[in-house]
Amino acid sequence: MAIAATIPSAQFQGLRPVDAQGLTKKIVEPILKTENLWKLYRAGKVEVPALRGVNFSVAPGESVAVMGPSGCGKSTLLYTIGGLASASRGTVLVDGNDLATMSDAERTKLRRSKIGFVFQRFNLLPTMTAKGNIAIAQYIHGDGFDPHRFDVVTKLLGLEGRLNHKPSEMSGGEQQRVAIARAIINEPKILLADEPTGNLDTKNSDIVLEMLRQLNKELGQTIVMITHNPEAVTYFDRVVHMRDGVIVDGIPAD
Amino acid sequence: MMGEMILRNLVHRPIRTFIGIIAIAVEVALVVLIVGLTSGILSETAKRVEGVGADIMLQPSSAGVIIGMSNSPMPVKIKNRLEQLQYIQSVAPVLLQFNSSGGVELVYGIDKSFDEVSGGFVFLQGRNLQEPDDMLLDDLAVQSKHVQVGQKLRLFNHDWNVVGIVEHGKGSRIFVPLSTLQELSGATDKASLFFIKCTRPEHTDDVIAQMKTVFPNYTIRAIREYVSLMTSTSVPGLNAFVDAMIGLAVCIGLLVIFLTMYTTVIERTRDIGVLKSLGANSPFIVRAVLYESAMLCAGGILAGIGLSYALRAGFLRAYPTLSILITPEWILRAAAIALFGAVLGASYPAWVASRKDAVEALTFD
Numbered sequence: 096m097a098i099a100a101t102i103p104s105a106q107f108q109g110l111r112p113v114d115a116q117g118l119t120k121k122i123v124e125p126i127l128k129t130e131n132l133w134k135l136y137r138a139g140k141v142e143v144p145a146l147r148g149v150n151f152s153v154a155p156g157e158s159v160a161v162m163g164p165s166g167c168g169k170s171t172l173l174y175t176i177g178g179l180a181s182a183s184r185g186t187v188l189v190d191g192n193d194l195a196t197m198s199d200a201e202r203t204k205l206r207r208s209k210i211g212f213v214f215q216r217f218n219l220l221p222t223m224t225a226k227g228n229i230a231i232a233q234y235i236h237g238d239g240f241d242p243h244r245f246d247v248v249t250k251l252l253g254l255e256g257r258l259n260h261k262p263s264e265m266s267g268g269e270q271q272r273v274a275i276a277r278a279i280i281n282e283p284k285i286l287l288a289d290e291p292t293g294n295l296d297t298k299n300s301d302i303v304l305e306m307l308r309q310l311n312k313e314l315g316q317t318i319v320m321i322t323h324n325p326e327a328v329t330y331f332d333r334v335v336h337m338r339d340g341v342i343v344d345g346i347p348a349d
Numbered sequence: 350m351m352g353e354m355i356l357r358n359l360v361h362r363p364i365r366t367f368i369g370i371i372a373i374a375v376e377v378a379l380v381v382l383i384v385g386l387t388s389g390i391l392s393e394t395a396k397r398v399e400g401v402g403a404d405i406m407l408q409p410s411s412a413g414v415i416i417g418m419s420n421s422p423m424p425v426k427i428k429n430r431l432e433q434l435q436y437i438q439s440v441a442p443v444l445l446q447f448n449s450s451g452g453v454e455l456v457y458g459i460d461k462s463f464d465e466v467s468g469g470f471v472f473l474q475g476r477n478l479q480e481p482d483d484m485l486l487d488d489l490a491v492q493s494k495h496v497q498v499g500q501k502l503r504l505f506n507h508d509w510n511v512v513g514i515v516e517h518g519k520g521s522r523i524f525v526p527l528s529t530l531q532e533l534s535g536a537t538d539k540a541s542l543f544f545i546k547c548t549r550p551e552h553t554d555d556v557i558a559q560m561k562t563v564f565p566n567y568t569i570r571a572i573r574e575y576v577s578l579m580t581s582t583s584v585p586g587l588n589a590f591v592d593a594m595i596g597l598a599v600c601i602g603l604l605v606i607f608l609t610m611y612t613t614v615i616e617r618t619r620d621i622g623v624l625k626s627l628g629a630n631s632p633f634i635v636r637a638v639l640y641e642s643a644m645l646c647a648g649g650i651l652a653g654i655g656l657s658y659a660l661r662a663g664f665l666r667a668y669p670t671l672s673i674l675i676t677p678e679w680i681l682r683a684a685a686i687a688l689f690g691a692v693l694g695a696s697y698p699a700w701v702a703s704r705k706d707a708v709e710a711l712t713f714d
Contacts, residue, residue, distance in 0.1 A: 174707075174708045177626075179625070179626060179707040179708050179711070180707075180708050200630055200631070203625070203628055203629070203630045203631075204628070204630070206626070206628045207627070207628020207629075207630075208628070210628075212626045212627075214626075214711065218619065218622070218623045218626070218711065219623075220354070220620050220623060220624075221361070221620070222354070222357040222358050222360070222361040223353075223354060223357055227350075227353060227354065227357070230350055231350055231354060231624075231627065232627050233350075234350035234351070235624065235627045235628050235629050235633065236627075236628065240350070277627070
């Protein structure tokens with residue numbers, strides 16, 4: 096199903112509004128901050144560091160692209176700041192909450208309310224329809240099914256006609272839009288995207304990137320995205336490069 | 350929403366779901382039929398003994414609850430002493446003989462006094478016993494043996510003439526003359542038990558009291574007491590057998606559910622990672638697995654109830670003399686047992702699922 100590459104601003108009505116000033120770069124307090132973040136993996140008796148003292152912060156409403164070669168720790172960083180993996184050392188502050196000191200259950204609770212994930216391989220539940228995949232996130236969130244929010248989000252992502260289809264009946268682009276809808280349905284503070292265009296063709300990549308950009312610009316959605324795609328970074332406020340488990344710079348994209 | 354997810358998961362793998370349901374169904378049917386068969390046979394035997402119409406039965410001292418199991422028949426002349434007691438209307442000696450060829454059945458050797466105690470048979474065809482080689486069958490035995498009045502039936506290496514078909518419910522399914530059976534079994538002038546009819550039922554206790562003084566070494570029971578004793582608890586080893594069979598059935602269900610849910614959890618590793626990334630906590634994951642198992646079990650229970658009735662119908666068609674008692678109580682018990690086994694079988698897979706590392710799960714292929 097073809098959709099417009101840009102989303103009319105009117106379609107954002109009903110979603111969480113941007114702060115009063117429209118952009119959030121002016122807010123000083125970061126919504127996401129890591130300090131000396133280490134993540135060590137065990138390979139037999141050897142500890143392999145995936146993150147080695149990462150210092151990184153993201154302001155509310157900011158969109159940040161994280162780039163770097165394979166194995167440099169990008170995904171580990173994303174999973175750690177998203178609370179899916181625990182930090183070995185250091186601090187991970189998400190909206191003022193230190194994930195590094197939290198139990199797995201506490202991180203899960205925080206993730207449920209403040210973080211949305213988009214993955215390269217879409218990761219939709221194969222047995223559920225698009226509607227079910229989005230609604231399950233609302234169900235897990237605990238507020239039950241909100242039909243208004245659901246309608247606004249699915250319309251925003253051009254999914255109205257595909258809601259009763261299963262992932263196997265949808266194109267990659269459609270699946271990723273469902274995944275984005277699922278990620279933002281509960282109005283998370285931060286959207287974390289792990290190479291969301293990695294499995295898409297150029298056309299669908301552009302659509303997804305444009306949607307993410309508009310979510311950021313129109314709604315003030317904070318986004319951290321991992322990508323290998325140099326063209327993708329033009330959609331983001333800032334680009335961060337990683338190498339060997341550390342951030343090597345933080346250059347504004349424009 | 351969880352219900353929809355579980356239902357879709359079950360539908361997504363129809364063969365596996367079908368096998369799981371069938372396994373539970375077999376478990377339920379096994380429990381229901383084994384219990385139904387044991388309690389059915391006991392209850393039906395008790396009913397038939399009750400149907401004789403006697404008030405008291407006298408057996409040798411070694412007699413158990415299951416009649417016909419004693420190898421020490423009593424002298425028939427005991428009848429004469431019994432008839433001298435107060436409040437006794439009639440006494441019927443019966444020689445019992447097990448026939449194990451073509452199924453296990455108890456043959457009653459009777460004389461005319463049996464009619465006095467029982468009030469006589471209800472004849473569907475033919476006549477009563479008159480000649481030494483005559484045989485009466487009840488209607489269910491006729492269906493089972495496929496014989497008609499006028500035909501011969503070989504039993505105990507002897508050819509019997511089927512002379513009458515009677516309504517079932519009076520002691521045995523096969524009746525032959527007492528004297529002939531005594532001769533054939535080498536128990537001349539012997540009887541396995543005596544059915545005693547009192548002049549009035551309320552005299553039963555008085556008669557028993559008299560009998561106990563006259564026959565202190567014999568087993569004397571009121572028929573109502575005998576009927577109440579005909580449960581699996583009164584039959585040595587039967588409860589243990591039933592429990593063992595139920596245990597076996599539970600093991601089948603438990604193992605199949607374990608395997609089904611374990612493979613399900615492995616197959617859905619990535620989905621579990623996705624649910625965790627959405628904020629699903631461990632109890633949510635455990636609940637999802639257990640609910641799925643319970644839903645599978647519910648389907649199996651329904652199928653099992655249907656299977657039980659179908660198998661009972663099949664058995665009764667093939668073996669009309671069988672009695673299988675399916676009771677709502679045991680259907681509920683079987684369902685509870687199956688559910689317990691299913692939840693137990695799914696517990697470990699559920700625990701494994703809840704413990705999965707989210708990041709590893711998301712990258713699972």
